[in-house]
Each structure stands twice: as structure tokens, then as C-alpha cells.
Amino acid sequence: MTTDYSNTQLHDAQLPTIDAIDFEYISPTHIKCTRILGAMWSLFFPLLLVILVSLPKGLLPEALSPVLTVIFSILSGVFFLYFIYLWFAEPIKAYALREQDLSYRSGLLFRKVITQPIARIQHVELKRGPLDRRFELAKLQVFSAGGAMHTFEIPGLELKKAQAIRQFILSHKGGSNDG
Amino acid sequence: MTDNTPHSERPAANESTKEWHRISPIAVMFYALRFIRGFVGNLAYLLPALLVGYNQIQKNPQAAIPLSIGLAVLILVNAILSYWFFQYRLTANHIEIRSGIFSKKYVNLPFNRIQNVEVSHPWYYRPFGFATLKLDSAGSVQQEANIAALQSQFAEQLRREILNQKATGASAAAIVEVDADDIDIAGQPQQGVPQETLLNSRALKDLVLHGIANNRVWIVLGALAPFIDNITEGLPEQLQAQGIDSIQIFYADSTPVWQLGLGVIVIFLVVMALMSLLSVVGAIITFFGYTLSKVDGKYIRRSGLFTRHEITMPRSRLQMITCQQDWLDRIFNRINIKFEQINSGGSNNGQQGQPSITEGTNKIIVPSVTPSERQDLLNDAYPDNQLSRIHFHRISKRYLIRFYGLLFLLATPLSALFVSNGNYGLLTLVLGFSGFASLLIYMRYLRWGVNFDGHFTYIRKGCFGVDYHVFEAYKLQQIRIKQSIWQKKHGLASVQFILASGAFTVPYIAEGFAKKLADSVLYQVEHKPRSWM
Numbered sequence: 001m002t003t004d005y006s007n008t009q010l011h012d013a014q015l016p017t018i019d020a021i022d023f024e025y026i027s028p029t030h031i032k033c034t035r036i037l038g039a040m041w042s043l044f045f046p047l048l049l050v051i052l053v054s055l056p057k058g059l060l061p062e063a064l065s066p067v068l069t070v071i072f073s074i075l076s077g078v079f080f081l082y083f084i085y086l087w088f089a090e091p092i093k094a095y096a097l098r099e100q101d102l103s104y105r106s107g108l109l110f111r112k113v114i115t116q117p118i119a120r121i122q123h124v125e126l127k128r129g130p131l132d133r134r135f136e137l138a139k140l141q142v143f144s145a146g147g148a149m150h151t152f153e154i155p156g157l158e159l160k161k162a163q164a165i166r167q168f169i170l171s172h173k174g175g176s177n178d179g
Numbered sequence: 180m181t182d183n184t185p186h187s188e189r190p191a192a193n194e195s196t197k198e199w200h201r202i203s204p205i206a207v208m209f210y211a212l213r214f215i216r217g218f219v220g221n222l223a224y225l226l227p228a229l230l231v232g233y234n235q236i237q238k239n240p241q242a243a244i245p246l247s248i249g250l251a252v253l254i255l256v257n258a259i260l261s262y263w264f265f266q267y268r269l270t271a272n273h274i275e276i277r278s279g280i281f282s283k284k285y286v287n288l289p290f291n292r293i294q295n296v297e298v299s300h301p302w303y304y305r306p307f308g309f310a311t312l313k314l315d316s317a318g319s320v321q322q323e324a325n326i327a328a329l330q331s332q333f334a335e336q337l338r339r340e341i342l343n344q345k346a347t348g349a350s351a352a353a354i355v356e357v358d359a360d361d362i363d364i365a366g367q368p369q370q371g372v373p374q375e376t377l378l379n380s381r382a383l384k385d386l387v388l389h390g391i392a393n394n395r396v397w398i399v400l401g402a403l404a405p406f407i408d409n410i411t412e413g414l415p416e417q418l419q420a421q422g423i424d425s426i427q428i429f430y431a432d433s434t435p436v437w438q439l440g441l442g443v444i445v446i447f448l449v450v451m452a453l454m455s456l457l458s459v460v461g462a463i464i465t466f467f468g469y470t471l472s473k474v475d476g477k478y479i480r481r482s483g484l485f486t487r488h489e490i491t492m493p494r495s496r497l498q499m500i501t502c503q504q505d506w507l508d509r510i511f512n513r514i515n516i517k518f519e520q521i522n523s524g525g526s527n528n529g530q531q532g533q534p535s536i537t538e539g540t541n542k543i544i545v546p547s548v549t550p551s552e553r554q555d556l557l558n559d560a561y562p563d564n565q566l567s568r569i570h571f572h573r574i575s576k577r578y579l580i581r582f583y584g585l586l587f588l589l590a591t592p593l594s595a596l597f598v599s600n601g602n603y604g605l606l607t608l609v610l611g612f613s614g615f616a617s618l619l620i621y622m623r624y625l626r627w628g629v630n631f632d633g634h635f636t637y638i639r640k641g642c643f644g645v646d647y648h649v650f651e652a653y654k655l656q657q658i659r660i661k662q663s664i665w666q667k668k669h670g671l672a673s674v675q676f677i678l679a680s681g682a683f684t685v686p687y688i689a690e691g692f693a694k695k696l697a698d699s700v701l702y703q704v705e706h707k708p709r710s711w712m
Contacts, residue, residue, distance in 0.1 A: 015698045018660070100705035111662045115697065117704045120656045120711065145521060145679035145711070146656035 016098070018115060023094035023105055029135045030156025031090045035083075037131075042083040045076040095154045097165055102142065104154050116152040118172045120144045126162055138162035142169070199266040199277065205309050206265070206328035209301070210258035267326060274314070274341075276324050286324050288314060294496065294521065295541075296338045300331065300487040310334040314341070342477055342491060375479065378559060379545055379552060381469035385513075389466065389547035390459030392507035393515065466546050473559070478518060480543045492543055496520040496712060498680035499650040500560060502553055506643035513547040516556055519680040521712070541680070557649070564635050566649055571628030571639050575671050578627070578687040582620045586613055629674075629685040631696055634703070636676065638683050652703035654678055654711045660693055676700070679711065 049072045052065065060068075089108040096103045103115045125141040132138055136159045142152040157165070218225070236243050260280045268275045276286045295315040304310060312326040312334045329337070381389075389395075467484035476494045481487060501517040508514060519542045545556060557564055590613040597606040619642055626641040631652065638648040657677040666672055672693040673686040688696075 015695075015702055017698045018694055018701075101701060107661075109664055111664075111667065113660045114657065115659075115701060116657045117655070117701060119705060119708055144656040144677070146677035146682065147522065147679075150657055150677045150682060152657060 018103070018113060021096045021098070021103055023096045023103070025091065025094045026154070026156035027135075027137055027158050030137055033131050033135065033137075034086055034090050034156075038079075038083040038086040042076070042079040045072050045079060048072050049076060093156070095157075097168065102152065102154075102165070102169070104152065114152055116142055116144060118169055121169055121172075124166050124169050126166060128159075136160075140165060199268045201266055202262070202326060203309060203328040203330065204262060205304065205307060206262045207255075207258045208303055209311065209327040210261040211254050212303070214254050214257055262327075265327065274324065276326070288324055290341045293341055296341055296491050298331075298334050298338055298489040298491075299483070300489075302485045304328070305487075308332075312337060338491060342493065375472040375474040377470060377472045378478075379469075379471040379548065379556060381466060381482075381546060383463070383467075385547045386462045386466050386469070387459050388511050388513055389515070390462030391455050392505055392511055392513065392547065393458070393462070394454070395458045395461030395465065462546065469546065471543065471545055471556075478543055490543060492518065492520055494560070495710070497560060498654050498678050498711070499648055500557060502557070502566075502647040502649075504641075504644045504646070508547070509644060511547070513549065514553045516545040516548055516553060518543040518545075518560065521679040522681055561635065561649060561651070564649055565632050566635075566637060566647060569630050569632060569637050571630050571637065572688060572692060574624065574627045574685065575669070575687040575689070576624070577666075577669060577671060579620060579624050583617065586616055586620075627685065629688065629696070631699055633699070636696075636700060638676075638685060640685075648683060650676075650678060652700045653709050655700055655704050656711070658697050658700060660697055662690070666690075 049069065052060075052068055052072065085108060089106070092108060092111075093104075093106045095105070100119070101115050101117045103113060105111070105113045122143045122145060125143070127139040127141055128137070129139075138157050138159045140154045140157055140162050144150065144152070154162075222229075232246075236246070257280070261278075264280055264283075265278045266276070272290045274288050274290070276284075276288070278284050278286075293314050295313075297313040297315070298310050299313070300310050308331045309328050310331045312329055314324040314326075326334075464484045466482045468487070469482040470480070472479050472481075473494075478492045478494065478497075480490045480492075497518055497520055499519045501519060503515040503517065504513070522541050545552075548556065554567065557566060590609055593609050594606055597603070597609060622642045623640075626639060626645055628639040630637050634652060636650055636652050640646055640648075655676060656679055659675040659677065660672050661675065662672040666687070667690075670690045671687050672690045673684055674688065674693045674696055675682055675684045
């Protein structure tokens with residue numbers, strides 16, 4: 001197992017480094033879509049709240065209406081915060097494809113960089129929701145043996161690009177996973 | 180007892196691979212017990228039906244006899260049908276299995292997809308020399324195969340066959356054909372069986388220590404689980420009937436506080452003693468007669484008091500070695516070693532995998548070894564590892580600030596409240612708890628460390644105990660670097676290593692070091708294609 005193993009000292013400068021990766025941002029169309037969706041959600045509960053207030057008295061049970069008011073207000077607040085977060089977090093999402101691995105950067109308050117070596121990829125999926133299909137976008141999902149919790153995922157890729165990445169992964173040498 | 184091996188059922192030897200075979204009829208016993216176990220396990224759901232039935236029986240007791248006969252017949256018929264419809268076939272490098280009474284199931288498992296072979300000898304098989312064979316594949320649970328009854332020798336040969344097949348690779352199909360015929364001649368020992376080397380065995384004393392230091396109560400409790408409800412249900416009523424009112428004992432104003440405290444401590448100690456006793460029993464049930472041996476690159480673990488389990492794991496499947504030492508282990512100076520491989524559980528992140536009676540097939544655990552034995556085992560699996568010498572990079576002190584800040588925010592108002600109330604009992608509780616929590620976090624900070632020596636990655640973590648995790652960098656599946664705004668300001672980052680056996684996070688290390696770690700580990704994975712399985 002370890003016979004062909006070499007352990008020559010590599011100086012830091014020689015190693016390819018994550019720091020030098022040139023990240024590419026995800027599709028602006030996707031960012032716009034998510035923002036619009038977020039806005040719609042953050043308007044949905046205030047709208048319900050307005051409807052609730054303007055309803056004629058006695059249509060709803062006496063006890064129900066204050067409970068609903070509280071629930072809808074909380075949800076309005078949550079979705080509004082979520083919308084603000086989305087607004088700033090979406091444009092940060094970026095990815096990079098190197099010869100040997102795939103990286104994805106995300107997170108506004110908690111910056112996260114995930115790197116997935118291509119040789120460890122088990123299978124690839126392209127997922128396309130209704131909006132993705134409408135705007136020629138796709139979400140790339142990459143599965144490794146690290147388990148479902150650690151699925152590598154890049155949203156909002158242009159379909160052509162996503163297909164190209166998938167093709168690159170599939171035709172990558174060195175993906176010998178069978179013992 | 181008819182022989183289940185294929186050669187007794189058909190004449191021509193080279194047709195062996197074309198025919199479907201049944202397993203030994205003794206499997207009826209296996210299926211019957213499995214049915215009963217399933218029945219007891221689902222007792223909670225069946226309870227309403229049982230209660231109705233119980234009432235009915237109380238009304239007319241003469242119905243009990245036909246009812247139990249009916250149940251017995253049901254179990255027997257189910258077992259016999261399960262046996263009858265279970266058929267298997269060996270082809271060049273596949274095993275095919277047909278099973279199921281109503282819903283038919285067909286599994287075709289190529290040998291080179293089989294992850295694990297587990298041979299177990301349930302106690303009721305042992306007098307007759309039978310074994311069950313469990314084949315795990317990398318995929319889902321549906322893809323695993325249980326062959327309920329094979330002659331021990333045949334099971335053993337099949338296991339060797341499958342694992343050899345894995346070693347030689349799928350290209351050697353022709354050779355495998357010959358080997359498949361070899362299997363048929365059960366009873367005749369195969370020529371050139373490699374000698375097993377014994378790496379470790381555990382004596383009863385080790386198991387007792389293991390039972391005390393590691394909570395294995397659940398093994399015993401797990402077996403009792405269906406009955407616990409019944410045991411506890413009647414308890415308060417019985418106590419009351421004897422004039423003991425448990426609530427009164429605790430809330431009576433007349434009892435002095437020290438008496439109450441002493442009572443609680445005594446009860447606590449008694450419960451603890453009982454628990455450790457049960458735990459020791461659990462450890463002995465699981466690990467009795469423990470041996471770990473190695474034969475051409477495969478680890479074989481055998482243990483078990485009632486049912487002897489045999490788990491085989493190819494060395495190449497090994498993802499990580501964990502040396503675990505809880506605080507009691509530290510007192511005894513013992514270490515639990517885990518040889519971890521692919522965690523097919525999925526949701527579990529592998530750090531605290533809930534073991535079962537068999538300890539699962541996804542890891543081989545060596546219970547309570549001495550430090551020198553640990554070193555031997557480690558050196559055997561990972562030659563050139565430097566665990567005993569490596570210097571660990573500790574995490575930043577800022578890790579503490581977050582927790583201490585939170586604790587301070589929670590504890591101060593509470594303490595102030597209790598001081599103003601004059602409720603000193605609760606104040607001591609709050610202060611005591613905060614003190615303990617601070618100590619806990621501080622210990623965790625002290626333990627956490629990481630380093631990389633060019634081939635192996637070492638992670639140290641723990642609290643009062645210490646866990647060491649060692650893995651070969653090229654086994655990595657994915658790496659994540661996380662950084663909050665606050666961490667970024669101070670040049671810190673967390674790094675998470677994702678392996679097939681689970682994920683490990685090291686928080687609050689210097690940003691530069693985290694990136695260097697990631698770069699070097701990624702280089703190990705990528706510079707040369709190497710199989711991680």
C-alpha cells in the first residue's frame with residue numbers, strides 16, 4: 001500500500017494553494033431570482049397580517065386572532081431578516097474548478113470554502129427546478145463517500161457551464177475508486 | 180441435518196454455478212427467532228391489540244391455548260416459508276439471492292462490491308456447526324445480504340473466497356471459476372490457506388475494566404427495553420402500597436437537608452454501582468474471547484459470549500484509527516482502539532457512533548488495551564506513524580472567549596437575582612454549574628490540537644478523556660475551511676476534514692496554518708491517484 005509512497009519535503013511556495021484560487025461568481029440571473037423569491041416570501045406574511053386585521057370581526061374564533069397575529073408578525077420578521085441576509089449573501093457565492101478539485105465559497109457571516117477533490121467524487125447530479133429551467137440554470141450536486149451531510153453543491157450555474165463541469169468530472173482520470 | 184453445500188444436490192461439478200441452492204433447514208430456527216425478536220421489538224405498536232387480547236383471554240381463559248398454538252403455527256409457517264423461498268446462486272464473481280414470501284426480493288451482489296463479510300455463530304447454531312453470513316455492500320441497506328444458515332466450514336470458505344476475489348480483482352474471472360468449484364468440496368481444507376497472525380486478544384480482566392470505564396449498559400438495557408415499561412409502571416403503586424410515598428420523602432419539611440443530601444448520594448452511588456455492573460456484563464457479552472488477527476492484509480475480529488461474531492475488514496478499507504481514552508480509562512491507563520472504515524449509516528458523523536451488540540461492521544474496536552499494545556497495533560496498521568512523538572498545534576485561546584462570554588451573560592443575571600432573593604441554595608447551584616462548565620470548556624480547549632507530518636494527519640480532542648484520531652491524508656474525501664467575521668479579524672479559521680468514516684472539525688487555528696493544512700492534505704489526495712477503499 002505504502003510502497004510507492006514518497007515523502008519529499010515540499011516548500012510552501014511549491015504547493016498549489018487554496019489562497020490563490022480565482023473564484024468565479026455564480027450567475028447574476030440566479031442571484032436576481034433568489035432575491036425576488038426572498039422578497040416575495042418577506043411580503044407574504046405581512047400580506048396575511050393585513051388580511052387578518054381587515055377581516056370582519058367574528059369571522060374567526062375570538063382566541064385565534066391574537067395568536068395568528070403574533071405568529072404572522074414573527075414570521076414576517078424572520079423572512080425579512082432572511083431577505084436582507086440573502087441580498088448580501090447571494091453575490092458572495094462563488095466557485096472554482098481546478099485541474100484536481102472543485103471549490104465553492106459561500107457565507108456572509110460565516111465564510112466557508114469547501115474543496116472537493118475530483119478523484120473522490122462518487123457521482124454527479126444536475127438539479128433543475130422550475131425557475132432554473134426557465135432561465136437555463138442548474139444546480140450541480142457532487143457526492144463523495146463523506147456522506148449525505150457533506151454533499152457538495154453549487155447553485156445557480158449556467159446550464160452550459162454546469163454540463164461542462166459535469167463532463168470534466170466524468171472524464172477525469174484518477175477517479176479509481178474500486179479497490 | 181441435510182448438507183446445504185451445492186455438491187450434494189447436483190451431479191456435475193462445473194454446473195455448480197448455474198443452479199439455485201437452498202440453505203440448510205436449520206435456518207428455520209433463525210427465522211423463527213428473528214420473527215419473535217421483531218414481534219417483541221414492535222411491542223409498543225402492538226400494545227393496544229395485546230391489551231384487548233389480554234382482556235378477552237381473562238374473560239375466557241380456554242381461548243388461550245388455541246391462541247398460543249395459532250401464534251406458534253404462524254411463527255413456524257413464516258419461518259419455514261422464509262427458508263423455502265430463500266435461494267442463492269454463485270456465479271463467477273457474483274452471488275445472487277432470491278428471497279421473500281409475498282414480496283419477492285432479488286439481489287445480485289458482485290464480489291468486488293462487497294465491503295464486509297461477517298460470519299457469526301449464534302449460540303443455537305453452535306452445536307450443529309452452522310454459521311450465518313452477512314454481506315455488506317457499499318451501497319444502501321437494501322443491498323446487503325444475509326445468508327441465514329451455512330455450514331461453518333462452507334461459510335468460512337465463501338468468506339475467504341469473496342475477500343480473495345477482492346484482492347485479485349475482477350479481471351481474474353477464470354481463476355475464480357475454479358475457486359468456486361473448490362468451495363463446493365466443503366470439508367476439504369483448501370490448499371495454501373495463509374496463516375493468521377494474532378495481533379491481540381483480550382482477557383476477562385480487560386473486559387471488566389472496559390465495562391467499568393465505558394458505559395455498555397445499553398446492551399443489557401437494550402435487550403430489556405420492551406419490558407422496562409412494565410417494570411417501572413407498577414413501581415409507584417407498589418411503593419405506596421407498602422406505605423412509602425416517594426414524593427413525601429423528597430418534599431417533607433421535617434427531613435433535614437443533610438439527610439436528604441446523603442440519601443440522594445447513596446441512591447446515586449447504588450445506581451452507579453448497578454450501572455457499572457450491568458456495563459461489565461454488557462462488555463463481557465460483546466467481547467468475550469476477543470481476538471484480533473491479521474491474514475494477508477485483512478483484519479479479523481472474533482468475539483462474543485452467546486453469538487460469536489467474526490468481522491473481517493481489509494486493511495485498504497481502513498479510513499482512520501481512533502485511540503479513545505475516557506477519564507476512567509485514564510485512571511486505568513487503558514485505551515480503546517477503533518479501526519474505522521466507511522460509515523454507511525450516512526446521517527451519523529462518525530464521532531460518537533452508537534454501537535450495537537456486534538459493535539457494527541463499520542469499525543473494529545479493540546477494547547481497553549495497554550499503551551504498549553496500542554503502539555503495537557498502531558505501528559502494525561500505520562508503520563511510520565509518529566503519534567507518540569508528534570507535537571500538536573493547539574487551538575487559539577479565543578475559542579474560550581466565546582463560551583466564557585456566553586456563560587457570563589447567563590450566569591451573572593441569575594446570580595444577581597438569587598443574591599437579591601437571598602436564595603443561596605440556588606446561587607450555589609448556579610455558581611457550581613458555571614464553575615464546572617468553565618472547567619469543561621477549558622479542558623476541551625487544552626485537548627484540541629492537530630498536526631500533519633506529510634503523510635498522516637493527527638487530531639487530538641477530548642475533555643477529561645483524550646481521543647487521538649490518525650488518518651492517512653490521501654483518504655480524505657472533502658475539506659472545509661470555515662471562518663466567521665470575528666475569526667477573520669483575528670486571523671483564525673476552523674478546518675473540517677471529511678472522511679468516509681466521518682467528519683472532524685478543528686476550530687480556531689491560525690488561518691495560515693489552516694490553509695497550509697488544507698493545501699498539503701489536498702496535495703496528498705491529488706498528486707497521485709490512489710484508491711481510498
